[in-house]
Amino acid sequence: MAGEPPPRFVVGSTMRHVLVMTGTASVGLIAIFIVDLVSLLYISWLNEPSLTAGVGLATVVMFFTISINVGLMIPIGALVSRALGARRPDDARRLATSCCILMAAVATVVSLVILPLLPLILSAIGASDQTYEVARNFLWITLPTNGLMAIGMAFSTVLRAAGDAKRSMYATLSVAAVTVVLDPILIFGLGLKANGAALTIGIARVAYIYVSFLYLTRAHRLLGRPGWAALATDARPFFAIAVPAILTNIAAPVANGFFTGVMAQFGDQAIAASAIIDRVTPVSFAGVFALAGAIGPVLGQNWGAQRYDRMKQTLKDALIFMTVYVCSMWLILFLVRVPITQAFNAPPATAEIVQFFCQLSGFIWFFVSLVFVANASFNNLGYPLLSTFFNWGRATLGMIPFAYFGAQIGGPKGALLGIGAGSVVFGIAAVITAFWTIRRLERQAVRAV
Template sequence: MQTSKSSNLGTETISKLLIKQAVPASIGILVMSLNILVDTIFVGQWIGSTAIAAINVVLPVSFFIAALGMSIGVGGSSIISRALGANNNEKAFKTFGNQISLTLLFTVTFAAFGLYFVEQLIPAFGGKGNIYEPAKVYYEIILYGVPVLAFVMMGNTVIRAEGKPKFAMYAMLIPSIGNLVLDYIFIGVLDFGMAGAAWATTGSYIVSLLFIFWYFLSSNSELKINLKHFYLQKNIVSEIGALGFVTLARQAVVSVTFLLVNNALFDYGGETSITAYAIVGRMSMFALFPVFGITQGFIPIAGYNFGSQQYDRVKEVIYTAIKYATILGTLVFIALMFFPEIITRWFTTDQDVINITPNNMRLAFAAVPILALQLIGSAYFQAVGKALPALLLTLTRQAIFFIPLMYIMPLYFGELGLWISFPIADVLATIVTAYFLRREVKLNLNKDS
């Protein structure tokens, strides 16, 4: 085999390597986030603010099923990065084949389950009153495309694990651009309403999946699609499951959080409050794209160098990633504190929504400058194959701190208490992550390389 590009992960200077990995990841996340952002703007302006709330109701279910693919991708990619770092190419090939089989098995099963229980799931996730009908239309179409999205998310993480960030970026750009074009055609020109928004999203996923298949069938990839590797192997499935469960648990908690917050806000302020939360959620995906990009760029570098026992480089990439992500997070924080009303008006002309969203947005993002440490810290343990601490640190932010706080704080402060639970949970999770990351560096990375 020719010298692979993945070997650069162990030789290039860390700062250059991190930029090379993080910039394409950030661009991909930015465009995907812009896609979600503009999609929401199209829906809000052309269909109405209730349609924004309807999409927010559907997200937990679609996110969870798509997260199955993402978790299989992240879990397997950690194995692939370390296997390539240790020159164990056969294990990398077998892992990739098992990822494909697992993604197909789980996502199709859960999508079928989600479609069967449509009548029960939509109200459970906050699809009540005027929100129910548009949510149902959107939900049923999106569920058909979610397994495709799962394969896209799985393939994207594997491409990045190979050290090919530009191709990973292309795989994210294609559905984003495609969705915007199809949104304009299906909603703006053909006036298909909620069905048009859903078909635009599903169609864009299919185009991206075709690109990913082309990548793995071409000479660009070190990994090849081979039927003999599709047979599930217990040791590989167990390792993928242990590491992937971290991502799946995080996304499951995100879905549960959407469910709980949507229902709580419906009780406090009805459809208006749910729409405000939907806008804040979209901005969370969009505004934090550089921080998420650095986190994604960090993972294969940390995993490869840990696998090759270059511990000084692992420490260096941890500190460099935290520094860069903190600087960018602070810039995002400043923008969100000063311009929340302008941002809200991008989404809607509903004055009731405009009145309540800006202050809630400030509260939700109040702890953004320190969030980089929590994200990088939890990602490190996943990158190096330490599933249990990765799981615990991933769950601290929402499951361990936010969900209890969202029940306790409103008892004293009403709806305000729910919104201030976001920054409090961020601060507490960051403190816990900092402790465990510092301990890990001291005990396990201060070794001779």
């Protein structure tokens, strides 16, 4: 409408938008990931390797449910940001409301399906008797609250779609704050061990909903009264993006489950190493995870405004940031590889695997990050099936044979090296294709005029 200010991401430096959105998202993510890391650190101090390995196996399953939730976030960010970019605030409010409800419903159903399948799943990824009990108990506490986590993630995504990265960050930090306070009380003070960490997760998710809801309703008024008609109307575009996005996202936990199974054949110390790596990786490369979610609203608003030049520049800026970030974290991990294993009281075999990962991490994550950035573009610009193709391609052809044969030749280290080698082709091809899709959208817009 005339006289209204333009949407936030349609004007100003695209690099600034990328840095601000990624930076604020990174703070929240790093806080959560650090808390997860510290939780595992606390459990490792109990000097019971089966607890560390059991929580590691539980994390593999939780990674699957969280990956589905992240896939459900993508249509929320894409649809709401696009409506705001086209200056249709009423549509944005309706879409935000409907999509949040749909996301919560799907996440709840996913948990209900997985819970009775836990014996089969945990056995498939190599759980022994002791680690099985730890993982099963942990998941029976955490999985029932997955729907609550989905609601908080949905609200936080709407905040980012509106360009309010700061409040989205504060909502995410509430999870970390609750966990920092409760974890030591429940794990050590009440002697609940791994189950204490699981209980903390559920309580923190309630705090996440409360804080993000307050910000969303008081600062933006982007939630309205839900209606069946609107829900039915919005379900179609929601699932059109969500289904391929979920298929894309579950490639990573499926591949992670396979990798955990490969490591399990080398014993509990190798599983413990995998658990430590799974905690160190998101803390170290949280900027990449944040970047993949942060550039979506920037691309979406500029697509709604038909600013294709800014869309290309946003993608270039994202790649520049990613390259500098990954190389910096690679250096840091290389320098602190020994203190990391010492902090976890890692036995020799575990320490050797973790330190090798730190030496190799930048090579692996540079090419994995290329896929992340490209997928963010595909999901927000109407090409979600390409995201599915590249993620599953990397997780199957680019990982399974390389990790399997690498393990046969070089043990756990060979498996890690295989993951990096298999990601090279898919990372490069994904970025080239991302730029092609923007050029195609621009040509289609010109022909339509």
